[in-house]
């Protein structure tokens with residue numbers, strides 16, 4: 001068995017990740033100076049780069065590189081009837097209980113006994129009440145029932161209601177799919193575990209339309225494609241597994257769902273859901289909107305309602321999985337402990353750091369010039385504070401794959417620099433003239 005396939009433990013605990021993310025500017029608590037807002041997080045300077053890279057890697061593999069996929073960016077606010085048709089107004093609920101003693105609120109399906117996790121009293125829970133997870137707001141100046149709209153709880157609906165628009169403007173034939181990345185909102189009863197479950201989050205969703213008789217095969221193909229995507233961007237096989245849903249846990253729209261689960265610091269949990277939604281959505285939206293949402297197969301001369309395969313992944317949850325998966329504590333060249341994020345270059349927030357050996361005025365102009373040149377290609381950091389060893393450590397900790405060191409030999413002798421690799425810590429000397437190419441060769445699969 002390859003090392004990659006061995007079942008692994010989580011790389012670290014959640015506290016360590018949260019603390020690294022805060023200390024290095026990946027993630028901050030939302031509205032922190034006001035005491036924070038539960039279920040919302042802000043991405044800092046490194047976090048936004050990494051999150052954009054996750055989205056880019058997904059878009060590239062699922063839209064750009066495929067000739068059967070197109071993209072879309074639908075509005076968050078939609079006609080309220082959409083949610084009646086999709087079933088969300090009636091069925092998008094979680095059972096909620098309150099503790100009569102301490103007033104804490106829980107999801108009933110997440111409790112394993114009648115003991116309150118907050119005050120530890122037994123038998124104090126209220127009867128479960130069903131709680132709709134959709135967040136509501138109003139459009140226009142009058143805040144009444146007629147002006148109520150919902151913040152979308154999933155991006156999928158934007159694709160279904162545009163099925164006809166995409167079909168006619170792109171002249172697609174089955175099978176084809178539409179991918180979308182965007183914000184979704186759920187009034188989660190118990191948001192927790194950092195960015196694993198939040199009230200505001202982003203999703204990357206695909207709705208893949210196919211002939212009904214092909215749907216089982218397409219479902220299997222998408223499961224294989226999605227698993228391959230995680231491998232391509234370096235996720236450890238031993239920390240990923242597939243879990244088919246039992247019939248009783250299927251969502252109201254699903255004929256079959258398999259979750260891609262990841263071994264997060266909190267244990268195995270859903271990372272992505274890959275569902276066979278059948279013809280549920282197009283049929284429902286046709287019924288509620290009064291518009292025909294079918295497909296004319298001109299070879300067979302028949303109208304059909306396509307079936308839909310839906311791989312649906314949370315951007316934030318995926319970012320958390322990449323952070324957790326890449327975290328390692330090990331010993332460096334000098335026998336000292338180093339923390340390193342072994343992020344795939346495509347996911348790493350910074351691709352290169354330029355480090356002059358010191359702040360000596362002989363080194364600065366060349367180092368600054370290299371920094372300016374590299375920034376045209378990638379996100380690059382410049383760091384000249386403290387010892388070179390400490391600067392390597394700082395870059396390791398944020399996952400920068402390559403450091404470029406400018407020393408006296410560079411300016412006085414050979415017009416060459418040292419490239420130091422994050423993972424192997426190996427160093428090679430390359431001429432400045434060929435530096436961009438030398439870096440590009442090592443930054444495997446980085447778009448742009």
Ligand code: GAP
Nearest residue numbers: 154156196197198201271272273312313314317
């Ligand atoms: N359209 C199908 C759908 O939305 P889902 O299983 O409810 O299915 C898909 O959500 C993915 O969205 C999940 O696998 C997860 O990655 C992400 N997700 C769902 N709720 C989330 C939340 N409250 N916070 C962060 N990510 C969430």
